[in-house]
Amino acid sequence: MTSNIDYIDKIPNNVDLGRDRVLQRALEHWQPAYMGWWYDMGPNESHNYDVYLRTAISVDAEGWAVFDYVKMPQYRWGIFLVPPTQGREVNFGVNKGQPAWQDVPGEYRSMLRRLIVTQGDTEPASVEQQRMLGMCAPSLYDLRNIYQVNVEEGRHLWAMVYLLHRYFGRDGREEAEALLDRRSGDVDNPRILGAFNEPTPDWLAFYMFTFFTDRDGKFQLSSLAESGFDPLARTCRFMLTEEAHHMFVGETGVGRIVQRTAEVMAENKVDDADHVRALGVIDLETVQRYLNFHYSVTLDLFGGDVSSNAASFYTTGLKGRYEETKIQDDHQLTDATYKVGTVKDGRVIDEEIPALNALNERLRDDYIGEVQAGVDRWNKVIEKTGVPFRLRLPHKSFHRQIGNFAGHHISPTGDVLTEKQWNAKRDEWLPSQADYTFVQAMMTGRVVEPGKFANWIAPPRRGVHTQPIDFEYVRFN
Ligand SMILES: [Fe+2]
Numbered sequence: 001m002t003s004n005i006d007y008i009d010k011i012p013n014n015v016d017l018g019r020d021r022v023l024q025r026a027l028e029h030w031q032p033a034y035m036g037w038w039y040d041m042g043p044n045e046s047h048n049y050d051v052y053l054r055t056a057i058s059v060d061a062e063g064w065a066v067f068d069y070v071k072m073p074q075y076r077w078g079i080f081l082v083p084p085t086q087g088r089e090v091n092f093g094v095n096k097g098q099p100a101w102q103d104v105p106g107e108y109r110s111m112l113r114r115l116i117v118t119q120g121d122t123e124p125a126s127v128e129q130q131r132m133l134g135m136c137a138p139s140l141y142d143l144r145n146i147y148q149v150n151v152e153e154g155r156h157l158w159a160m161v162y163l164l165h166r167y168f169g170r171d172g173r174e175e176a177e178a179l180l181d182r183r184s185g186d187v188d189n190p191r192i193l194g195a196f197n198e199p200t201p202d203w204l205a206f207y208m209f210t211f212f213t214d215r216d217g218k219f220q221l222s223s224l225a226e227s228g229f230d231p232l233a234r235t236c237r238f239m240l241t242e243e244a245h246h247m248f249v250g251e252t253g254v255g256r257i258v259q260r261t262a263e264v265m266a267e268n269k270v271d272d273a274d275h276v277r278a279l280g281v282i283d284l285e286t287v288q289r290y291l292n293f294h295y296s297v298t299l300d301l302f303g304g305d306v307s308s309n310a311a312s313f314y315t316t317g318l319k320g321r322y323e324e325t326k327i328q329d330d331h332q333l334t335d336a337t338y339k340v341g342t343v344k345d346g347r348v349i350d351e352e353i354p355a356l357n358a359l360n361e362r363l364r365d366d367y368i369g370e371v372q373a374g375v376d377r378w379n380k381v382i383e384k385t386g387v388p389f390r391l392r393l394p395h396k397s398f399h400r401q402i403g404n405f406a407g408h409h410i411s412p413t414g415d416v417l418t419e420k421q422w423n424a425k426r427d428e429w430l431p432s433q434a435d436y437t438f439v440q441a442m443m444t445g446r447v448v449e450p451g452k453f454a455n456w457i458a459p460p461r462r463g464v465h466t467q468p469i470d471f472e473y474v475r476f477n
């Protein structure tokens with residue numbers, strides 16, 4: 001095991017794949033199926049483009065990436081784990097203190113496989129959701145960024161498929177094939193989780209998705225990076241370094257949209273949404289509605305507020321809390337309690353439940369803290385222009401389909417309403433068909449001149465890596 005990656009092998013890796021012939025052959029068999037999926041479901045019409053991408057060359061913190069032009073089908077997807085930590089232990093649950101597992105403990109096999117498959121399924125799903133967006137990119141810089149995100153989500157699929165092939169034998173191989181068969185939004189064979197079957201119809205949705213939903217990815221990967229199953233922990237650690245870029249794309253993307261809108265509003269002294277739209281930028285009310293949508297569907301990804309599955313994942317040592325080893329407690333949670341929200345007598349209230357059953361809610365709360373900080377940064381951008389509008393996270397009970405709030409009709413301020421009251425307000429709170437039509441009408445055709453940006457988005461502060469903003473990030477050939 002080295003931190004340098006072997007690019008001589010057909011499948012780049014730092015796990016000494018060549019030593020396990022059976023595994024290598026199984027993965028080499030899966031590889032053409034993966035490529036078939038990429039050609040079918042990867043970014044539309046992009047196969048011949050030269051894209052200025054980063055590729056992992058080492059798993060070291062410094063210098064893990066090289067930047068160069070790559071045709072995406074030739075991207076070196078591979079298997080990269082951070083090096084093992086000597087003497088690492090299971091750090092929580094009933095097995096706390098045991099040496100970390102290098103193989104799957106038999107009694108946890110199906111639970112662990114389910115965790116890996118559920119995570120793995122999200123990776124190709126987002127590529128499928130985003131595949132048409134390259135056709136209406138606001139700049140070459142943004143086009144390159146979405147392609148970078150897409151190839152790395154493809155690599156994340158490789159990461160999970162490696163674990164399935166290496167540790168789960170025949171059923172692992174079957175799961176790996178099924179990961180290429182499901183399709184985002186397909187009626188008969190959809191992706192596993194709800195948010196990954198929603199369309200990503202435009203670039204505002206894409207930036208919201210990478211800000212909110214890729215960040216769910218970060219929190220899920222972080223808690224899997226605490227796993228007592230060491231290969232899972234090590235692969236998730238490396239995936240997190242890639243995830244950081246996806247969230248950067250989302251945060252700066254939304255930030256540049258609100259910046260542009262607020263600048264145009266200040267310059268023209270308009271604040272009415274229709275007037276703002278007439279100036280060719282996206283009104284902040286529409287941005288707020290997109291935010292409400294993406295935030296609420298992403299909160300559902302964390303699962304039920306009260307969850308015995310989450311308790312089992314934790315007790316067994318398979319999935320920890322966010323930054324588990326930095327938390328000062330017994331890491332068993334035998335007597336601890338945690339607050340979860342619920343609806344009682346027509347009101348949202350908190351109730352204390354055993355902390356072990358509230359682990360989804362705890363992870364969701366950790367997530368919300370980080371999301372709020374990002375929203376605060378967007379508001380600073382708006383504030384600088386003198387425009388008084390502020391973006392707000394809705395109450396976490398708003399528009400939920402999973403957990404204690406599912407089936408209730410709750411406003412963004414957390415008031416429980418009747419279905420009729422809620423429906424009357426729906427288009428104020430969530431994007432309407434008219435909003436989508438308006439946003440998509442701005443995003444017909446893509447901007448291909450280096451250094452040029454669509455009217456509805458501000459340029460970034462700097463380019464990619466060491467390149468200037470007007471660099472030719474994508475060559476169409
Ligand atoms: Fe990912």
Ligand SMILES: [Fe+2]
Nearest residue numbers: 214217243246
């Ligand atoms: Fe991601």
